[in-house]
Amino acid sequence: MQEYELKVLEQYNIKVISTRKTRGAVLCDTDQGLLLLKDVTGQEKRIPVVWELHDYLRQQGVENTDEIILNQEGDSVSALEGEGRYILKRWFPGRECDLHRPAELLEATASLAKLHLLMQHQLELPAGTGTDLKEEYARHNRELRKVRKYMRKLSPKGEFEIAFLKCFDQMYQWASASLQELEQSGYDTLYKESVEGHCLVHGEYNYHNILMLPTARPARVEMPEIAVTNFEKFKYDVQVEDLYYFLRKVMEKTGWKTRLGDNMINAYSAVRPISDVEMEYLRNRLSYPEKIWKIANSYYHSNKAWVSVKNIEKLSTAIRQTEEKRRFLEEIFSFHL
Structure with a gap:
């Protein structure tokens, strides 16, 4: 893991056990389970409403979504000067749905x-x-x-x-x-x-x-x-x-x-x-x-x-x-x- 990624994780109340690279993100084994660190530079303005949706779904009893973890400041996005914007979200030890099943x-x-x-x-x-x-079809x-x-x-x-x-x-x-x-x-x-x-x-x-x-x-x-x-x-x-x-x-x-x-x-x-x-x-x-x-x-x-x-x-x-x-x-x- 890059040093700047470790600095991002230090902004959360978690204990990181190990990390590994995955497609466009970093998987983190922590004391709170499997989490995913993702770069959202350029997309960060939308993250608060995504967090709000996850929070609502959790209140409705929906447990298995990749809800965004808030950092120590209570923010959904973590910044690192000169290194972009990141989110940390819950992840799962599962596999993709199989098209042949x-x-x-x-x-x-x-x-x-x-x-x-x-x-x-x-x-x-x-x-x-x-x-x-209708507008989309006409344009296409x-x-x-x-x-x-x-x-x-x-x-x-x-x-x-x-x-x-x-x-x-x-x-x-x-x-x-x-x-x-x-x-x-x-x-x-x-x-x-x-x-x-x-x-x-x-x-x-x-x-x-x-x-x-x-x-x-x-x-x-x-x-x-x-x-x-x-x-x-x-x-x-x-x-x-x-x-x-x-x-x-x-x-x-x-x-x-x-x-x-x-x-x-x-x-x-x-x-x-x-x-x-x-x-x-x-x-x-x-x-x-x-x-x-x-x-x-x-x-x-x-x-x-x-x-x-x-x-x-x-x-x-x-x-x-x-x-x-x-x-x-x-x-x-x-x-x-």
Whole structure:
């Protein structure tokens, strides 16, 4: 550990036993359990409201979140002159939720629903709100057209450009239909009611931020406990946005398996019932070609003279999964383009 990191830890009422580097942070074994020291330079203004959310959840009986530890001065952020800003938060000796274990995915989905039932609360500090989805779709569609225009003029065209232009018309049809459907849906009312009702979302609920904790109980008796981490992107928004995000990430990695997706939706709705307008929202979010837009946007803002093999593979996978996604939407949502 660097000397400046030790100086940061000296600002807390803890006894450090050992430390080790992890992805972008330092894991600390202490007399108060496992803690994580993280550099938040440039993001420190948002930390107090994240602490407030954790404090509220703890008061509601939620124990397994990476709550921020206050330093000796009672502050959520610790400063070290010339060396940045840091937070120390509770951490867990667990592993990431396994995409290939359906039972864990269903448990994680149910845990999200339980969180959402509690995360309907007005915080004292400003938490921010989600963007208007209609504006976001319209902007993304303009960006897709801009990428196509650029590629059409490009000569010679590479493998990536040829593949993108070949699939563009179909993908843009999905994108255009999603925006049109959203404009005719009950989205505006749902969004307004969600924000006015102080409905909070995690903002990045994916398998990386869901930890399965070790348990002394036999696995066949009960699932491991779950810890949810990294709430830094939370905000007021339509709560099933979290479900959409988690579901899309899982489906993209597992091939849009209808049975798994249906079971995940049912696991959520068994805890927090999903309204008709929320199901409409889920269908619309899943039908938008988000992955294609992300790949295209990344391409446009990078070195176009050299497209990595990884990006070509990502595009090929997204195109290949289009038919799987179409079947998924038809079987679960009766979606027809």
